[in-house]
Amino acid sequence: MSGTGTATGTPTGNESNLESAMQLMIQTFHKYSGNEGDKYTLSRGELKEMLTQELGNYLGNPQDKDAVDKVMGDLDANNDGEVDFTEFIILVGALTVACNDFFQEYHNDDKNDKKGK
Numbered sequence: 001m002s003g004t005g006t007a008t009g010t011p012t013g014n015e016s017n018l019e020s021a022m023q024l025m026i027q028t029f030h031k032y033s034g035n036e037g038d039k040y041t042l043s044r045g046e047l048k049e050m051l052t053q054e055l056g057n058y059l060g061n062p063q064d065k066d067a068v069d070k071v072m073g074d075l076d077a078n079n080d081g082e083v084d085f086t087e088f089i090i091l092v093g094a095l096t097v098a099c100n101d102f103f104q105e106y107h108n109d110d111k112n113d114k115k116g117k
């Protein structure tokens with residue numbers, strides 16, 4: 001936990017919500033990426049642990065091995081068998097977009113006088 005520099009993941013106590021969210025994403029990634037193999041990438045096992053612990057509500061049942069393989073295949077853009085931080089952030093981004101779509105649909109249904117984009 002030392003010698004990693006000062007650029008990221010060092011809370012100063014006065015972050016905005018978005019800055020806190022970014023730090024949380026970084027900290028969450030490294031919480032799982034450091035368990036085995038390369039410290040800075042998620043192996044299949046680390047990915048599964050992360051999905052189970054952090055995204056169980058969104059992804060259903062990540063205990064399902066096929067589901068983990070599918071997420072891994074979708075995320076591993078450079079096909080090195082590991083999920084690096086850039087690949088991880090794409091997952092978080094895609095899930096956040098999906099949540100936002102759901103949120104908007106929910107509110108559109110609320111007042112269904114107008115439909116459109």
Ligand SMILES: [Ca+2]
Pocket residue numbers: 032033034035036037038039040041042043046
């Ligand atoms: Ca790792």
Ligand SMILES: [Ca+2]
Pocket residue numbers: 075076077078079080081082083084087
């Ligand atoms: Ca990769």
